[in-house]
Amino acid sequence: MAEWLRWPVVRQLTGTDPLGRGPAARSRRTDELRARTEDADAVVRSVCPYCAVGCGQRVFARDGAVTQIEGDPDSPISRGRLCPKGSASRELVTSALRQTKIRYRRPHGTGWEDLDLDTALDMIADRVLATRAATWQDADADGRPLRRTMGIASLGGATLDNEENYLMKKLYTALGAIQVENQARI
Numbered sequence: 306m307a308e309w310l311r312w313p314v315v316r317q318l319t320g321t322d323p324l325g326r327g328p329a330a331r332s333r334r335t336d337e338l339r340a341r342t343e344d345a346d347a348v349v350r351s352v353c354p355y356c357a358v359g360c361g362q363r364v365f366a367r368d369g370a371v372t373q374i375e376g377d378p379d380s381p382i383s384r385g386r387l388c389p390k391g392s393a394s395r396e397l398v399t400s401a402l403r404q405t406k407i408r409y410r411r412p413h414g415t416g417w418e419d420l421d422l423d424t425a426l427d428m429i430a431d432r433v434l435a436t437r438a439a440t441w442q443d444a445d446a447d448g449r450p451l452r453r454t455m456g457i458a459s460l461g462g463a464t465l466d467n468e469e470n471y472l473m474k475k476l477y478t479a480l481g482a483i484q485v486e487n488q489a490r491i
């Protein structure tokens with residue numbers, strides 16, 4: 306087709322759209338647009354991990370890799386909507402800037418260093434045990450049992466799921482820590 310035949314006014318005067326409110330007004334670029342989810346071979350439902358609203362998401366994947374994340378119209382919470390953070394959450398999985406190593410900056414250090422997992426876990430365990438021992442309160446001034454530490458607190462993020470929060474509460478309660486909070490309640 307000659308290029309001038311694609312002009313909107315020509316299509317409006319010669320085609321089936323004399324009022325120019327349908328196909329006559331569509332550009333070639335619009336005709337060529339494809340949904341970003343079109344080539345996905347799987348879609349699973351999830352929940353946005355960024356905040357306490359808990360908007361429903363549909364995660365689209367191809368060959369096992371996440372290709373797009375959209376709002377879930379079936380979610381009674383968000384009814385298909387996502388805020389800019391939730392709309393960009395594909396980057397949470399796929400970004401080249403995502404940290405995949407344990408980074409540590411020691412006291413008075415001026416730079417970050419990488420730690421292996423076993424070393425990092427040992428360091429955390431050593432600190433927890435030392436803090437618990439140093440701040441343990443067995444009873445109050447009148448002898449009433451306390452059996453707690455006020456030296457350890459936890460503030461969880463909304464990216465933690467139910468199961469993780471359950472395990473964290475078990476752990477901190479077993480340690481005697483009573484200051485256990487979550488961003489989702491703030």
Ligand code: SF4
Nearest residue numbers: 353355356360388391
């Ligand atoms: S999409 Fe936005 S409002 Fe919804 S849960 Fe994610 S961060 Fe919160």
